[in-house]
Amino acid sequence: MRQELLIDYEQEAANAALPIYLVNENAIEECDAPDGLKSLAEANGFNGEAGGVFNDGKAILLGMGDGSDPFLTAAASERLPKGDYSLAGNVEPDKAALLALGWLMGTYRFDRYKQQKPTVARLIAPKGTDVASVHRAATAVSAVRDLVNTPANDMGPSAIEHVARNLAAGAGAQIDVITGDDLLAKNFPMVHAVGRAASEAPRLIDLRWGEPDAPRLTLVGKGVAFDSGGLNIKGGAGMSLMKKDMGGSAHVLALAGMIMAAKLNVRLRVLVPAVENAISGNAFRPSDILQSRKGLSVEIGNTDAEGRLILADALAYGAEEKPDLMISMATLTGAARVALGPELAPFYCDDESLVGALQQAAERCADPVWRMPLWRKYDAMLSSSIADVNHISGGSFAGSITAALFLRKFTEDAARWMHFDIYAWRPKAAPGRPVGGEAQAIRALFDVLSARYPAA
The missing domain is CATH 3.40.220.10 (Leucine Aminopeptidase, subunit E, domain 1)
Structure with missing residues (x-):
């Protein structure tokens, strides 16, 4: 920009x-x-x-x-x-x-x-315009678009790590990355299982910024650089846009950039499990039972629902610090698109105060979101006869809701949690919004976070 x-x-x-x-x-x-x-x-x-x-x-x-x-x-x-x-x-x-x-x-x-x-x-900006805040928002939107538009041959797990390292260096943040078999040694078994079949090793990116005694804010973004569907391989049409499956990571990194540039009063943590869901002899399989960081055993119903697996380990890790607020963002389900289309960003949250604040911010910022229900009765759809939980429902109903319910099982230690099932893509052009990668909800979220954790 x-x-x-x-x-x-x-x-x-x-x-x-x-x-x-x-x-x-x-x-x-x-x-x-x-x-x-x-x-x-x-x-x-x-x-x-x-x-x-x-x-x-x-x-x-x-x-x-x-x-x-x-x-x-x-x-x-x-x-x-x-x-x-x-x-x-x-x-x-x-x-x-x-x-x-x-x-x-x-x-x-x-x-x-x-x-x-x-x-x-x-x-020449109109009189009274906060030009710095406009630039901050525009820079974040452009960052998301650039990352999502870049194909997987140039935006694999290591490239996502490189972006995170550059962001950390520019903001004076700390960053640690756990890569390859070290994920097993440090208890991130599902991140490892999803990414182990790819030529680039899976990794967990962990960025920290801010004063240690400030309120803890944790952002978790799905970083699937490319999703073939694994052994439940996608068809050609379904695979054509899968370079955008790291859209959740693009969003949380861009939002983190806004937060750090504005110097909000938070102890910020950004967790990005970065993998490629590829196919080889050691790919994880349908019906496998995976262990999770949380200790729950997970039956694999379909290897094309890999994003919730890597997010689960990252969410469990982030929740261990008991953050004041944890936000996850992911291009998670086609069901969300069927329900709301490409422009509305569905979100899940049980904190009524946060929900109200976000809905008002979305209206102010022209950054539309739509609340979806964490309908507890659908938890039964995730039951397994041989494991603690199945990671998919096995049917065609309530796909986005059951995905969110699965993730919620790994967030119990966080005081508050919000989850966004975004599309990160614009299929039809409009002025200033070309076909391609698109930022969703981060401007509204920043508005909420600025009020909740104002800069000193």
């Missing part, structure tokens, strides 16, 4: 910049733009449709549609030529931050493998 594309408000710079007038659909007459510009725009078919941009070289009209999408400023940053621009009129501070974020989201390009034309349009 090029930070120079959004700068702090200065009266002189704003006066010299080309003004952008925001126009709701079929409401051009209500806009404060010059009458001549409005007439010219109407004559050319502009009516304020969402993402429409009309530029006469002296001022710009930007269509906001029904006004429900604050990120449509991305349509301007994506298309306008080199120069300085400002939003005309008085803009409310909360709305201004989202409009500025939309501008930066429109400047995102995934250019690791393909040279792309850089964005050169610059926005």
Whole structure:
């Protein structure tokens, strides 16, 4: 993210910049733009449709549609030529931050493998905008997109570790990594079992930051660099997007970056079990019984449900410190997509205060989430006749809920736990939101965490 594309408000710079007038659909007459510009725009078919941009070289009209999408400023940053621009009129501070974020989201390009034309349009932030917080959010969104978009040949378990080490080095955090057979010696048997068949060794990444006596916040992210399905191998269509199966790790690392940059008052811990679910002679099998760090024996119903296994060991480890709050994020189930589609991030939590705070933050941040039930009666779906628990229900009902219920068995020592079953991918483009990796819920979560653990 090029930070120079959004700068702090200065009266002189704003006066010299080309003004952008925001126009709701079929409401051009209500806009404060010059009458001549409005007439010219109407004559050319502009009516304020969402993402429409009309530029006469002296001022710009930007269509906001029904006004429900604050990120449509991305349509301007994506298309306008080199120069300085400002939003005309008085803009409310909360709305201004989202409009500025939309501008930066429109400047995102995934250019690791393909040279792309850089964005050169610059926005003078509306007066009163907290530009530092906007940059922080935009940087996190871009980080998630970059990590998820990178294919597994360049984003395997060791590369995920490299990203975590760079993050730790930049923030002055501590980091430890347990790799390969050391996972068995240190009691992470399910992380080892899932990742042992791959050419790159499985590992558990453990990052710590903050004052030891601060409230403990633990983030746990699923880091499956690629998911073949294991011996229950996926079909070609199901495997095509599995580079994104490390999306949970991308999200918690990006959220951790926001937390450390803002210096929130937490003892932060980030746990990422990083593996590839591959196939070889030593791959784990359906019907295997695995031991877990928690001490529960787990019957394997399907090797394509590997993410909850590695998360279980990591969650049990994180819970041993009895954190004030533990948050897990994972691209865990197709059932969540069937229920809510690609844009809504389902989450599970039994703490009503946290739930309310998150739902309000999601509305403020235009970062949608939807609460799902931890329906206890479905625990019976995870029963096993030969082990303490089966890791899947064996049926087609309530797949996301039963996955969350399985994970909850490993979180008992944490005071509070939230789980996000995210998609981490956008299948259809919108201004500032290209097809590909996408960040979900981390801006809303950061809003909640900032209020709960404010910086000193």
